[in-house]
Amino acid sequence: MADPRLITTTASPRKEGTYNPVSARSARPSTTLLDLAPAQVRIAKKIAEGKSTEAIASDLAITQGTIRIQVRHCGQKLGVSGRPAVVHACYVTGKLTRPEKTSSPGAFSPEEIETWRAVAVGATPQSYADRARISRAEALRRIKALRERVRADNDPHLVTLGWTYGVLDESLVEMASGTVLRAAASV
Template sequence: MSARPTRPPATLPLTPAQLRIAQKVAEGESTHAIASELSITVGTINVQLKHCGQKLGVRGRAAVVHACFVTGQIQRPETATSPEAFSETEIETWRMVATGATSQEFADRARISRDSALARVRALRERVKAENDPHLVTLGWSCEVLDESLTEMASGTVLRVPTPR
């Protein structure tokens, strides 16, 4: 349980343009590739992702992707079988990235150095062949390491999971 008070659940829906951008970020596309594909500027991508984070109550692109999956705003990836199990350290690393924890917050929580925290993230990205941290989150969902049970974000926001109709 976090020591800081939690914020109310995020409820603001993203615009269709923001959802297109978030989906492409989740797929591991670079900012430049997304801008080129959608015929918009890199600056527009960055501003839209910042607005996504504000609407969802999270910080960082990886947390935006995770929040979009939890809230059902972008399509969740298909489940893929992993060739081998993941260690508790790898799962903890995945969860820290998904919740938007900074490298220092991750290091403090795991009681390791900031450099060790960064090395853990790099090693996990390499192991699962993730393009970047948002793509790492998508692969975490695909491998069923991450799911809608992870709702408390590093920002203090608690995400609201949509109820089935």
């Protein structure tokens, strides 16, 4: 008998050319997320704004090493890996207030939306390339081009802008780590 704690996932219909993080393996069950400490929330907010480790350390008067450790702890508590995934998970779960929606700088192509989703779920450039059936170099080119188009300071800031423009939302819950996030009520 299968382990009832595992959630069986099936790929849902999707637009051609869009990144679907659903994998062939069973997803991890939705976790009971641990609350982030107030300092971790402050750090996550600064990361979501596109600030560098150095700038965050200066703003919060703590060391860069402390920032790195706290970001890793945020990821562990949320079941994700990487700063972009931490930001997305914080928005999905309501740990950070979701950005106010604004109009986008034009329509986004299916390729751009696919790229945005891959960054948000914490996919590595290689795993994104494999899923999209493109080279790693092409995956990196797409990420860089999208960042430049929307003037994102870095990948976590790109995630925030995805939420701002309505490209990303709480429906994207299966992370590259295998964690399935439990979306908070709209905040």
